[in-house]
Amino acid sequence: MAKSVIVTARPCRARLVVLSSDDHYVQRMSALLNGNNHFHIEHLGSSNSLLTHLSKHSVDIIITQINAELMDGLMLPCWIAELNTSGRLQRVPHIVWTVQTNSTLGTSSLIAGNEHGWRTTLNGVSSTALASHARLAGAAGIQVEIVTEGQPDQVLQVLERLASIEHPLPHRDQPERVEQLLSEDDVVSVMATGEGLRVVLQPQYDLASRRVVGAEALVRWQHPRHGDVPPSLLIPMVNRLGLDLLLFSYIEKTVIEILGHLDRLGIDIPIAINASAHTLCASGLATRLAHKMHRAGLPTGRLKIELTEEMAADNELALSASITALRAKGFPVSLDDFGAGAATLALLSRMPFDEMKIDGALVRAVGQSPQSSEIIAGIVSLARLFNINLVTEGIEDIASLELLSRLGCKTGQGFALSRPMERNDFLNLITQ
CATH class of the missing domain: 3.40.50.2300 (Response regulator)
Known part of the structure; x- marks a missing residue:
């Protein structure tokens, strides 16, 4: 009142x-x-x-x-x-x-x-x-x-x-509708129960030493009738149904448990969780995550948040507030899929990111033409200009890995280094 x-x-x-x-x-x-x-x-x-x-x-x-x-x-x-x-x-x-x-x-x-x-x-x-x-x-x-x-x-x-200034109302844009790709009942059920869901981890490597320096957490769904459901089908449906925060919470809980296990082993590497723009803008997200990390006795810097979703311009205001709040709490924030969709130079220039990840499509094209290598080299220079970390994803063969390393890429992930691993396999890799 x-x-x-x-x-x-x-x-x-x-x-x-x-x-x-x-x-x-x-x-x-x-x-x-x-x-x-x-x-x-x-x-x-x-x-x-x-x-x-x-x-x-x-x-x-x-x-x-x-x-x-x-x-x-x-x-x-x-x-x-x-x-x-x-x-x-x-x-x-x-x-x-x-x-x-x-x-x-x-x-x-x-x-x-x-x-x-x-x-x-x-x-x-x-x-x-x-x-x-x-x-x-x-x-x-x-x-x-x-x-x-x-x-x-x-x-x-x-x-x-x-007190004397008037201004027009903000512009209103209509959000685009995402096509229904999966059964709504199946998706709602798995988000409510967690049955069939699991988290796998794709290691990230220092390309020079081949040492594991981080990981990305990815969700997998084993459907009782249809088998493995591709994330490209699951994630858009989760977002359309407004269940993205529920999925994020499931992944976050598992990742914090893994980070706690690594901490007890004396291993300090960050693990990244993917999040849509809508998820990042959830009320109190930064505070809630910080509380959970502190309760687990972990520094917030070990949990990295990756922005993945294409977003309309009228969402930038909320996203800017959320990213700033997360960074103020000590969470690194990464711009995923740089060079694709909303992950543009304009977005990077307007938002305070700690890291950007080169889109896999650009990486797979490296070496196919002089232009593709020049684009990668330009992105490396751009990362240095913005003073942020750069991760190269989608590295699928040794030749590309060596070329990317010569172009200045220092950290990468992809099938040429390691496929996504089950939790225990990842822990065994790190401890060895």
Whole structure:
């Protein structure tokens, strides 16, 4: 329920909501605006109460704090866009993110600039990722500003400027329908029971030393009547039925158990889990994963998340928030299938990834023409430019492996190195 804090008796020009469960933060914001006649201030302590409030009342500005432990602010533009798309929003509010820092960096330079790098942080969140997310919100029609609490004059100037700004509603695109490829009853049943599902692991190797440096977890389904069901049939159906998070949870549980076993053996290698854009945008995913890893006594850096699904442009805002939240918790995030579908240079330039994986189709073409080798060499240079790791997947023969190594690819996976392995076989390989 909304708790109102009126700071002026005069008629207000703009309705401002302070979103925070931290009473000290609310007091600081109220003290900052005390005596200012531009605003009527309300305090809401949770995202749920805010969303209910926005569907019933007009709000001009929402101000909230940003740090690695509080991810509601990152998700706020996504929730506003969803409310607007569903027709439940009274007015598209502007958003102000506040950070506690002694930096003298101006708001406009933070949002516009790239010179700080993904590794520079504000309250534990990458400054450039934060600025990129703000730009994506702006592209969706939601004005976002980033200010520092240590500059009260700047905060007031930004709030007063936003109080007079109107902007159009975000663009609405219709999601594409995925064709039904499997029996819905069969897929729902296997997701509910787990019967016939298992996780296999494909090792990733250092191409120079042939040492295992990681692995990718893959799901397999042994259907009681039809035998092995290809993932290319299972995964699209799971996504269409909205069961992707359930499948992700099943794989994540198994992978954490394997990582725990490796940890007890003193082996420190990451294992990657594939996830669709929809899965990554599940509410509280980063926090839930971090809790499970901490409970297992494992560093979050050992669980890698790979983005695999093609996505529409209007999902980029939510995806940007989710990736930033995962990275703030210490999870590496990889862009799978670079060079295919949504895994484009434009997406890579807009999102903060730790790694990218070259699409298998590009890898299989290497050596067939000078152009194919030049493309791979260009991707290697691109990875160096973005200062992110590069994994080459789909290596199917020794000749390609040697050529890829000469082109600068350092890590790879594929049938030429190892096929996906059952859990015990993988553990035996690692321990040997």
